[in-house]
Amino acid sequence: MNKRLDLAVDLFKEVMIYGTERVIKSIDHEIFHTYSPEQLQMLQIISKEDVSPGRLAAMQGVHKSAVSNRVKKLSSKGLVEIAGSESDQRGKTIKLTNKGKELIQQSNEVVYQYIENILQDGLEDSEIEEFIRIFHKLRNILKVEEGYE
Template sequence: MDQRIKEAVDLFTEVMVYGTEKVIKSVDHPLWKEYSPEQLQMLKLISKEGQVTSSRLAVLQAVHKSAISSRIKKLLQKELIRIAETEDKRIKMLEITEAGSEVLEQSDRALTEYIEKLMSEQIEDKEIDEFLVLFRKLKEILKMDGV
């Protein structure tokens, strides 16, 4: 195995795990106190998917379907998502509401402001450009692989 790939995977994992923890602890916004990171991530996924089943959300969030049910219930109660009208009444598709989109937009803005401050103090513009090129390429590779 190429040691560079192993190091890249290890670094990516560390950034995801410890970065997520740091962001959750550091972003000071009322939404981040009202909603869990998992609920906000679910809103993001529903928004990106357009309409999605709870089973698909469980796969995307890498959790058991029972964990998804609780999150869905809370988001439905707060009217951030709704059950979409579909031709096949047996399939329950979820979609984001306007209120959910507003919550997501506020959360994204708070996160972007935090990351921008963090990066502008420690990372050069050229490095940000290199990061974007690499992650765009990685995203395309993953999309082509059916993920």
């Protein structure tokens, strides 16, 4: 196996684990006291694309019943709505409401500000450009198209 690729994968996992932990533990904002990390992750996913419950379960690595429970809670708070799928008459699509979009925008601003503050002195502009280039490439490689349930 490629040792450099192993190291890259290990570092990627560590950044995801420790970065998530640090953000969750360090940001003292009402949003992060009101909603669970799993609910916020779900809202983030839906903010990128309207998604079916099955795909959402796969993306979060949980059973469909967990997604169903989260969707019910978020729907009762007016953050998401369930609509019929345009491509499948039996299917459902979860969408953000305007209130959900506002919450995600506010959450993103809080997180971006926090991350900017902790990284601004540690990264050069050229490193940020390289980071962006690599993560665009990784996103395109890793993004799975919907086609399973």
